[in-house]
Amino acid sequence: MDEPEDRPSPFGEALVRVGPTPVSRRPKPSKVDAARWERRYRAVVISSDVAATAVVIAVAAFVILRITGQPYFLHASGTAATIVCVLPMSRAWNQHVLGEGAEEYRRLIRGLAASAILVALAGLLFGALDVQPWVFLVVPTVAVLALFQRYLLRQALHRARRRGQCMLPVMAAGAPDTVAELVHRTRADAHVGWRVEAVCTGERGTGEIAGVAVAGRLDQVADQVRRGGYRVVAVTADPYWNPDRLRRLAWDLEGTGAEMVVAPVLMEVAGPRLNFSGVLGMPLLRVSAPSFGGGRRMIKEVVDRAVAACLIVLLSPLLLTIALLVKCGDGGPVFYRQRRVGRDGTTFTMIKFRSMVVDADAVRARLLASNDAAGPLFKMRRDPRVTRVGAVLRRYSLDELPQLFNVLAGRMSLVGPRPPLPEETVTYERAAQRRLLVKPGITGLWQVSGRSDLSWEESVRLDLRYVEDWSLALDVAILWKTARAVLGGRGAY
Template identity: 70%
Template structure:
């Protein structure tokens, strides 16, 4: 039977429920098998997303009708109804309401953007087909405004969901992990570090069937996975690497899980490759996981270059009063130079001069050797939480990353990108291993995954892993998400010193 709303799943720390208004009572199960836990809050969250999209669409289009009637005196009812139909049909067609992507990663917003682009094209073609040549405001203003409002409301709901997971430990998907102890332990550690994903490993199946892995009790052997799912009502079955998992056994497990409501997830060997580079296709009756080469050139990179430089120009014009104020404060503080130029390593190992606002006393580089014994940085990095060389103005600038604003000039000049790996010092790259050197395949960024994931609080290995993930899985959608999250990281000041 399905778990009623508010009932605790086995081993859960809290109630798997989103703190939103109550939904209708759950129906009965289709068969005698226990249904996966957590579906009540999932249905409620999906209802809020879909309802929010519909309301946002209707409100924006109704407002557009009122404005256009006031300006032109025409009712525009046909345009309004056609645009509404186009948007509300494009969303499910592009699976923008799929439960599997709601609240997870950039894919949700990628599908939403694709749906609204399709709706705009349909409205434009319909205008040409029926001779309604005055559809330009609907294509270039109304549909994009619908997209903006729906993205904001989805982001707000996602923050409510993430808050419930981080703070209350609720709205989590109970996971049964099955595989070798080492790979299962890695999965457990990742889920604990990324609570916003919503996975909580509550039981483990291993070859031995006894003991515990990463603080989670082993519930049974690998050949008992389906039985354990039926008994515990787990929402996700995560299969990690183990010699036991042959193609026939995985297929049999998939059959056994049918009707349980549990989602089967198989972790590939290439754990750090994801997103647009992975595609599953059938060849000669066999499902094959295709891994495309990372794209370092091409049309998408040209679009990135144009976007970077246009945004840098707009940003410099917009924040020029702020730049001037910071420059005055630095000058008044100790009469020293305003900018600090430092040689950094860019794409393909080429060096360039990176520009920052000066945050340390004049001649700080010369006394660095005296502080090496107190270094708190990870790996080859040199960092001090309470660096005596930092000025009073510099401490404020560093906390909110304002010292990095002049790097927009580097972006404008083409030596840096808005989003990319952290720009390393030449002495750091000397000790780079082969994996770390892949960071130099793309331009360094003013911000990146390292910036929105803890900055100086990250270990060296974690910093390298995040940079490599960006290099391997780069996409324009990922850039947009990172830029959006950067604003939050800068405001909070977390990990900056």
């Protein structure tokens, strides 16, 4: 058997050996190694932002000089100095937000927006009314380039993490079931960068949970962290934890270099619905009711229909080409129409390019024994009903393009839960019924998280998360990830 290979990380030396390693033989996590690659990654991010600022401003100064004949040295140097000073003040270079989540991008955008405002105010204050190009062209260009660079750096970091590098050693402390769930999630989503290396739970001091060694009891967490040098202490639900014990744990972890993270009981509620506030001196986590209407939903409706109309016009040559290929394939109809359930349980006719033989629905009954999907779904990895043209269409989701007409008609959304069949909704439990509170979408969390490879329970969980925590920013993120998933053809059959 080949020995596992030590591969260098793009942000430092190899942190772990790539390959299966028994729990008993794993090296102890190194706080020094974790801190080293974190510092290097942060330095690369800062350097890329400064380089983007310098390049854009230098090019802009040269172009403006050629057009107007004025050097505008003060404008260029003042804009650059403002950006470089405001970004750290807006915590755009904070270590804890780099490499994961939308907060990194939000802070960068806020910092650059504040820079543009300060440049404009400086122009008004000193009578330099010719700062408009720097405010409305130069700073936005810096933002576009910096965001693109941050995205590329994050992809490089995620690739390293999928190889087991650039990970943060984590100590999990809580009940065995909640700790096991955390372990499974960190393994499934390696790009987050957490690797649970040890566990403290209940009265047990030995054994394993989900393949991770139990290092001690819950009252020994701080001592184990000092010995092992863990970077994150993830506290999960357990009756042992009360406000006094959590506060004392936070005190005991001071000086260890470990960050304490407490997983809330409401693990599937996130985003704009969670707000922290203080009442009578007590920190409270406010959970607002999910919004299924209002101004934001109106914006979503307008954007959906406008984008759908633009895409139909832009993709019309592709739509016509696919229609001809489907028609010439076997002479059957171009479109496949099917009744689906939309918002509030109303039914509508969803249209797709036909990717199966004409009598596919009649043949389905004979194939139920070969169903590869769980729950009420029916999916087959090698469905004999799929035509040759249909196989290509389904792999890259081109068969779903006609659903843009459903979006234009207001029956569907660009992003939302999967549109179910009427017979599926009959078997829905109460949790799954909440999928029907919003319009179904052409794409959604279910598609960017694995598409047909997901289990029924996981697809329901992701759809419910979207329904509960919807935001316009989440829609944009899903649309971006959908393009990547479709181009790669992952999970589609």
